[in-house]
Amino acid sequence: MSKDGQHIIFDMDDTLIHCNKYFDLILGEFFELMTTWFQEYGVTTEQIRTKQMEIDVAGVDKLGFASANFPQSLIDTYQFFCKLHHKTPVLHEEEELFKLGLSVYDQEVEAYPGMVETLDTLQNEGHRLYLYTGGETRIQKRKIEQMKLADFFEDRIYIRQHKNVRALEEILSTGQFNRPLTWMIGNSLRTDVVPALTAGINSIYIKQQREWHYNLVELKHEPHNVLFTVSALTEVPEIIADNAITNS
Template identity: 30%
Template sequence: MRHTDQILIFDADDTLWENNVVFEQVVQDFLGWLDHPTMNRTELREILDDIERANSAAHGYGSKVFLRSLHDCLEKLRERPATVAERQQILELAKALIDYEVELIPGVTETLAELGARHRLLLLTKGDPEEQQRKIDASGLDHHFRSVHIVAEKHAGTYLRLAEEQALHPERAWMIGNSPKSDINPARRAGMNAVFIPNANTWALEHDEVDPADERVLTLARFPELLDHF
């Protein structure tokens, strides 16, 4: 049975289009370039994850903060400031982020078009406003949404404010995304429903446990499966 006349709130990165796979490739290239004499990639990645976690909390998200984390990681491991040549090399390694073209998840365009005829669609994404807007513009999807919201962080308060601003009834609102930490769990804490669509490339820092007994969380394997429920 389909839910009718609902408010569907969509995440963007790794829900509507691939995103973290590009960052992950840069990370792997960076770790290989480091060629640390005593640490393996797993150990190096743990250090980088800790640095990214701290920088995200202090400075937000996006490619600029990511590059900062790469520089900080290098300097921590080398125990000295990065040289001009090393900074240039990191920029070269991260070139894929600069040249990145939005790659939509299969079925997104058609699914949004059909859902928009039956429901009210909103977009809620976190990150650097300029960078996120650039991706939204490049995606060509913005016309599907009644409103677009770019926020610094997604927590329960973010969803409560959105509900108040948009006069949403939480029991009729569904947050749709790939991140348990940012999409599913905080939306549920705000009293909304959620649709969890896992992405194999989801950033490690967005992982969290989703309550398997929560009947107000719908888990789908593919984006077009939304049409079976809404």
């Protein structure tokens, strides 16, 4: 009897490395600027947060994970409140917001606890590892290089601006994937879990304490595949081991 090595596809941002916390830091600065600029109109942080989130999610739906989407959402939010309160937009304020939004991509790359140990364990157990991340190639490659992720994924790295069922199907159809032996590991119900279950592969959902609103969708039907929910990356190897298929 022998256990087959499995195909394990990892998301990167907020699965292997931190991402959302940097957006939260930039948004904190944005809210401070906005409440100062619109103080006389009584605009609240919650009103600004709600509108920015609405604009940001709509932009990702349309353009995917384009780097300009986030800074543009800050400007669009600013312009919305200018129009609402009959305030003339100020060019240098818009330029400040765009620069602030872009600065999120210059933040330090930081691994989640246990990233190296988790990938080492899975690799040493004979599993084949793949990286599938959403975003622009230049930005994502910088993170991959800084974290030395090619040591684990080699050339099995897929970067897509749109991360959905179609993108995952394209990856699965071009590789030698045995779907019952394939897993998608990620923190997003929208871009990781739902596409995986739709494509007929297994999934592990890494639930974060604070999640980007875009990632949260309802699972509308009982999945026919294996789905686990965990709170830490380090839980993944045990789940993979416990659900290995044994062939004689």
